[in-house]
Amino acid sequence: MWIQIEPGERALRFAGRDLLGDVLAASAGGAPVALATLMRKRGKDLTAAGKLFVETGGKGGGTLGDTALDARARAAAAEALRRGTARTVALDEETELLIEPVIAKPRLVIVGGGHVGLAIAKLATQLEYEVAVVDDRPEFASRERFGGVNEVVNMDMVKALETMPIGWNTFIVIATRGHKLDAHCLRAAGSATRGWTRTGSARSTRRSASTSAGARPRRSRSR
Template identity: 30%
Template sequence: MLDIAEELDRWVRQGRDFAVATVVATSGSSPRQPGAALAVDSDGTAIGSVSGGCVEGAVYELCRQALTDGACVVESFGYSDEDAFAVGLTCGGVIDILVTPVRGDSQDRTVLAAACAAAALGRTAALARITEGPPELVGRAVLVHPDGTHEGGFGGHVELDRTAAGEARAMLDGGRTGSVVIGADGSRCGRPLTLLVESSVPPPRMIVFGAIDFASALARVGKFLGYRVTVCDARPVFATRARFPEADEVVVDWPHRYLDSVAGSLDGRTVLCVLTHDAKFDVPLLAAALRLPLAYVGAMGSRRTHLDRNERLREVGVTEMELARLRSPIGLDLGARTPEETALSIGAEIVAARRGGTGASLTGAHTPIHHDGPPGTVGRIGEVA
């Protein structure tokens, strides 16, 4: 539900009653992943999505019913072989939906409101809700902070609260959203109980080096993909807010010096796009970048520029293993010509790298449409990697 936290936080502050339906588990070819949500308020206004349209109507009615009776419910939706037009996922997948009423008298309204407020403000926190277990506990929630403290609980089950908070904090450390199974009494054994943990972490960073027209287009693509975008260039005449209005920040500094200043705040979700194709900027920058644990490092330039750059990087001590991490020439082969087309090809390569895609056309292929991502990748809230 935290993928629509900004809207839900606004509803809470306006005093609205609403019900929220959250994807808690999937199998097969499912269009949305755990954490995706749809909410309906008492006036019938709907926001979000749980299936891309396949079962929205039925889930909408479940939310309306939850607002009426105040009860949590878990419902499964899948493809119907008998009637493809029946309520189900025509893509062939199965999704489990948790529907939770958030009314003035709801026992978890306070903790759910706090979770939405934290996510809306970009704060780091994890929301853990019981999706399978004793009926009286289904839907109960606990909000866990990075220091391990938590708000809410499961109705006096102290050991369960402690175990759930520990599991949620571990998921939060990796920025992951997904399910965890523990014992219903908080132990590692006994009657199983399933938690959905949704991690809210600040958006991943995209740093674009080189204040050129391609960078302006790439900043727009980066924002569209959910990144916090920085454009950096050593030339103040080019690195201006007027030229890059979509960027979150525009920095005037030598690229390698700026990277060194922020290296400690970067993580395994960060992507770097080097568009300068000028050796005096590229070599010291890439020599540092390829030694950082980043998700993606790409550099623009012709194949001749790429070969020359690699030789210069070897001369300053970059190893072959480190060079193998460099995506150059940057982007997928889309036949791109314009800055916008080129930015699209770079964005597509970044998505493919994050999700484990091949970049090949799906037409006639036998590869999965939806990828969970290569081992070790992590996603933002609303993403499962």
């Protein structure tokens, strides 16, 4: 077993670019990045012999000193970004790649603190989502009720959706106390680039679609 320790100012600098900001942004919910480090055995030691980084879409920088090796590392980094887990890739008996994706936890915003929202919050917490619950009723938006979530917001639900940051890995569950309020919240959360899924009766699904201008349905489910 080896434990790799590197000074941050050296480990996160590639071709004159300081990646610390990129890494911090990725961990806070920004675009994910992956770091690939070429590790070589030197006697009993394992040392870093080169680095590169890969952004979403395949862009990046740095080099491991060989074009073919760079291509292999980029492919492994892209796969690590898709899977969301770190991995090692053995190249030969003396050399391996350490691939480290930096991806924020998915964030779930639950709009409505009733019994449906409470059940979803418990499940999402178990699945290690970052969970925020929004409700305009103090008794349904309290730490006593939602003690295990990351954030509880007691304010107008439509205004909350209009003002809170929605990142690429943010998911929204709308489970308010009425269909009309559901539709208002859906309109506030939706845009031309976001899809949505409606779970419910065919009639209520059509009602939501007809009253939510600007939100584009991806598919509908009936129960």
